[in-house]
Amino acid sequence: MGFNIIFSSTGVINFAQGEFCMFGGLFAFTLAVTAHLPLVLAVILAILITGLIGVLTERLIIHPLRHISMLVMIIATVGASILFKAVGRIFWPLESNPLPQFTSGQVRLLGITVSRQIFWVIGLTAIAVAAVYIFYNRTRTGIAMRACSINPQAASLMGINVQRMAMYAFGLSALLGALAGLVNAPSTNYHIGFYLGIKGFTAAVIGGLGNIFGAVLGGIALGLVEELVAGIISSGYRDLIAAVILITVLLVRPAGLLGKRDVVKV
């Protein structure tokens, strides 16, 4: 979803999205484990700090390049990704920075044992998706951001500050990335952003780039296929699946499963 929020508002594919997930996990670890803050407070602060990093990324890296070219901005996000990873390595050098599970333990459900954390993952994802949906359909700023993605020039004639909306898009994506990172990663390290980034990007591509809610379905589809392959063939192949699906979708149906065929942008 984070990928698609930025893509639809600015046309930029943000390769640093995975690092937003990483920051979410790492900040939550530091605040909760090292600084001994209550978990809820640590999680909220980690999400907000990462959102701020998203805003700063847009202001300091993307904004100054806006007149040059889209490709340069996209390459700049790759640079940002490398930079963030390096920052992660300097400040969190450990291979594992485990965040305590929100509610520990496991439950048996329909004959399978699942960790309680999974309910947090599902619940918080549902809340986040609903919140983003309401934001984009019911609030003035959300509708203005949609207007910017439909036609930025007409949007600026409405008195909408298109650059500011791009900044909001980065902030919102970073918030969502941080949430995804800290809720999913029981143990975060500085190179996790890469894997989460690939998976998120694959989900976004499956759903159709620019289709914010398609990404949610894309993510569910990706997860199901990964688990099936892990169960049927071998769990060793799990991380390969995202890459295979990504390449296949790009070759066969570049606009995504839900996208229109004619809206392929490069």
Next chain:
Amino acid sequence: MLEIRNLSAFYGRVEALRALDMDVLSGSITTIIGANGAGKSTLLRAISGLIPTRYGSICFFGKDITNLHADQIVGLGISQVPEGRQVFGPLTVLENLKLGAFKRARKTPASEIESDLDKVYALFPLLKDRAGQAAGTLSGGEQQMLAIGRALMAKPRLLLLDEPSMGLAPKVIQEIFAGLADLHREGLTILLVEQDAKIALKMSDYGYVLKTGKVALEDESCKLLENEQVQKIYLGA
């Protein structure tokens, strides 16, 4: 109201406006006519801050607005109905209209915006019937009405229109220009760019003829209508 002095602007690498002077008087309808590529649209885009200008100045009520951002210019009271309407297709008619009031929505009570919405509906009643419909499903004429209504929602003091008649049937054009005449009677100042010189000169007070980015001719519209050159080149007489 609007004073343009010695304005030059580029469209890509082409100098589209060259040392252009123009005045729009308060309460008037001023029109700009000229062939394709004469710089008419470029001029409106420069006034709205969509493209940077190279030299010269644009003043609105004595305030220099040259190279302000597009969204700031809307806030000062200049709204543009862009060429090709450019409504937000996937959004509803109502959402489009409300976006028109985006700039002032934070400081304006909701009741005032509702009453402005009613004024737009009174001008183009069709829009009220279609309020919940996606703007992209409207016909060309309806989209033009929506684009004008959307611009009015910003409560402009000066309305810029870029080729409002483009691609529309004569009956629809009449309807739209009747709406513009109503707005003018209520005191709105209008700067109209039109391909159809006849209809533009008939409804306006003052006209400029643009040729390769320069003002080739300017006069009261009724005099331009009688001008031999204008008749020959632009009115097809």
